[in-house]
Amino acid sequence: xxxxxxxxxxxxxxxxxxxxxxxxxxxxxxxxxxxxxxxxxxxxxxxxxxxxxxxxxxxxxxxxxxxxxxxxxxxxxxxxxxxxxxxxxxxxxxxxxxxxxxxxxxxxxxxxxxxxxxxxxxxxxxxxxxxxxxxxxxxxxxxxxxxxxxxxxxxxxxxxxxxxxxxxxxxxxxxxxxxxxxxxxxxxxxxxxxxxxxxxxxxxxxxx
Amino acid sequence: xxxxxxxxxxxxxxxxxxxxxxxxxxxxxxxxxxxxxxxxxxxxxxxxxxxxxxxxxxxxxxxxxxxxxxxxxxxxxxxxxxxxxxxxxxxxxxxxxxxxxxxxxxxxxxxxxxxxxxxxxxxxxxxxxxxxxxxxxxxxxxxxxxxxxxxxxxxxxxxxxxxxxxxxxxxxxxxxxxxxxxxxxxxxxxxxxxxxxxxxxxxxxxxxxxxxxxxxxxxxxxxxxxxxxxxxxxxxxxxxxxxxxxxxxxxxxxxxxxxxxxxxxxxxxxxxxxxxxxxxx
Numbered sequence: 001x002x003x004x005x006x007x008x009x010x011x012x013x014x015x016x017x018x019x020x021x022x023x024x025x026x027x028x029x030x031x032x033x034x035x036x037x038x039x040x041x042x043x044x045x046x047x048x049x050x051x052x053x054x055x056x057x058x059x060x061x062x063x064x065x066x067x068x069x070x071x072x073x074x075x076x077x078x079x080x081x082x083x084x085x086x087x088x089x090x091x092x093x094x095x096x097x098x099x100x101x102x103x104x105x106x107x108x109x110x111x112x113x114x115x116x117x118x119x120x121x122x123x124x125x126x127x128x129x130x131x132x133x134x135x136x137x138x139x140x141x142x143x144x145x146x147x148x149x150x151x152x153x154x155x156x157x158x159x160x161x162x163x164x165x166x167x168x169x170x171x172x173x174x175x176x177x178x179x180x181x182x183x184x185x186x187x188x189x190x191x192x193x194x195x196x197x198x199x200x201x202x203x204x205x206x207x208x
Numbered sequence: 209x210x211x212x213x214x215x216x217x218x219x220x221x222x223x224x225x226x227x228x229x230x231x232x233x234x235x236x237x238x239x240x241x242x243x244x245x246x247x248x249x250x251x252x253x254x255x256x257x258x259x260x261x262x263x264x265x266x267x268x269x270x271x272x273x274x275x276x277x278x279x280x281x282x283x284x285x286x287x288x289x290x291x292x293x294x295x296x297x298x299x300x301x302x303x304x305x306x307x308x309x310x311x312x313x314x315x316x317x318x319x320x321x322x323x324x325x326x327x328x329x330x331x332x333x334x335x336x337x338x339x340x341x342x343x344x345x346x347x348x349x350x351x352x353x354x355x356x357x358x359x360x361x362x363x364x365x366x367x368x369x370x371x372x373x374x375x376x377x378x379x380x381x382x383x384x385x386x387x388x389x390x391x392x393x394x395x396x397x398x399x400x401x402x403x404x405x406x407x408x409x410x411x412x413x414x415x416x417x418x419x420x421x422x423x424x425x426x427x428x429x430x431x432x433x434x435x436x437x438x439x440x441x442x443x444x445x446x447x448x449x450x451x452x453x454x455x456x457x458x459x460x461x462x463x464x465x466x467x468x469x470x471x472x473x474x475x476x477x478x479x480x481x482x483x484x485x486x487x488x489x
Contacts, residue, residue, distance in 0.1 A: 029353060032349070032353075033350065036346045036349065039346055040346070043342065043343065089364075089365050090365075095318065103311070104314065107279055107311070108279040111278065111280040111282075112282060112283065114280065115281070116283075119233055119464055120229075120230045120234070123229050123230070123232075123233040124230065126471050126472050126475075127229055127471040127472075127475050128226075128475070130471075130475065131479045132479070132480075145472060148465050150439075151461055151462060151465045152469070153248075159250055163250050167252070171423055174420050175427060179424050
């Protein structure tokens with residue numbers, strides 16, 4: 001019963017949504033809207049679970065390792081400040097609010113800095129790993145070199161030749177590989193979804 | 209010391225301390241700060257298609273601009289937002305904005321406040337910002353039914369029905385198309401649900417590393433245009449006659465890529481020199 005009821009519910013909901021997708025009728029739209037609202041409600045109900053999990057892991061980490069305490073305290077502090085700052089719409093939908101200031105002067109620089117560090121890691125990785133050790137590695141190397149060369153100002157007609165060649169790389173070999181992957185992923189997703197609907201795949205229910 | 213002297217030049221090059229690499233890269237990024245330069249870019253057809261689409265949004269027509277990126281990709285995608293807003297408003301078009309990224313609204317609000325003030329456009333008449341909603345797929349599907357379903361009020365708490373621009377504007381049938389500026393999976397959702405289910409023309413502005421993933425959709429016609437990374441933003445600005453952050457970002461990208469290319473050449477020269485020396489031995 002513990003397993004059969006969820007499997008039946010998944011089958012029923014899944015099949016209903018599959019049929020709904022292909023039926024262009026007002027009733028179908030109403031059903032779809034109702035299902036969407038249901039997903040949002042479930043998401044909202046799952047939010048406290050996520051918050052509890054975050055707090056529990058943060059506190060546990062701080063208890064285990066004293067060196068982690070400062071980071072755990074910052075996590076909890078940041079969490080609480082942003083909750084308070086966003087409690088009322090006028091508190092966050094104003095460019096001078098605490099929420100906006102935290103966003104513009106803490107989050108934006110922090111994310112931008114972390115992302116820009118990639119330039120250094122990529123440069124180091126390119127130097128250490130981008131070596132033509134085999135024929136396939138050489139092909140990859142030459143392709144990457146040509147594609148990157150497009151970002152460097154080159155004299156004409158080399159710039160035009162390079163641009164055309166890069167376009168060919170993107171539209172022919174790149175696209176062939178991407179299409180193959182996309183079709184493979186799509187077929188895999190259909191197969192996996194069908195297995196879930198039919199109750200063959202049950203990993204989503206956990207092991208208990 | 210004796211061991212260092214006995215090391216061949218290629219061995220020293222292949223085992224160079226990574227801090228030298230970081231230093232050279234740091235200098236490459238600093239150079240354009242000291243010497244300001246303008247580097248013209250070669251225009252591509254995928255960016256031109258987006259430019260021409262935006263250029264045709266005139267006389268009160270509406271384009272839906274989706275701000276689906278976060279601050280980590282702001283450097284690449286924010287210039288696109290700015291250029292598109294300027295171009296559409298310059299031609300008398302109107303812009304409906306939404307966000308599927310939780311960090312999108314603050315960035316959208318910042319850019320709207322700044323550019324709307326400069327271009328003398330009015331909120332609720334020339335543009336409306338619907339705000340953010342979670343669950344991208346559900347939000348896009350609901351927008352296809354009616355914008356009021358996921359967004360009964362706008363970002364600022366106004367009832368959408370009370371905004372003059374929204375009169376008679378219900379779903380994707382009432383906009384010319386969607387330009388989604390996305391740094392994550394929202395781009396895929398716009399293709400899968402916006403274009404495939406509702407048939408709304410979709411163009412994407414994405415980061416440089418994401419661009420190659422979307423060329424298949426461009427060829428299949430599921431996307432009518434693509435703006436790839438900061439170079440795409442610079443191309444767009446060049447076409448629109450705007451000197452913005454895209455053009456200003458190109459020198460940084462150029463010097464840093466030149467350094468990476470230099471590293472690739474040097475490491476391979478050293479690698480083949482060592483291999484040749486090993487064969488001779």
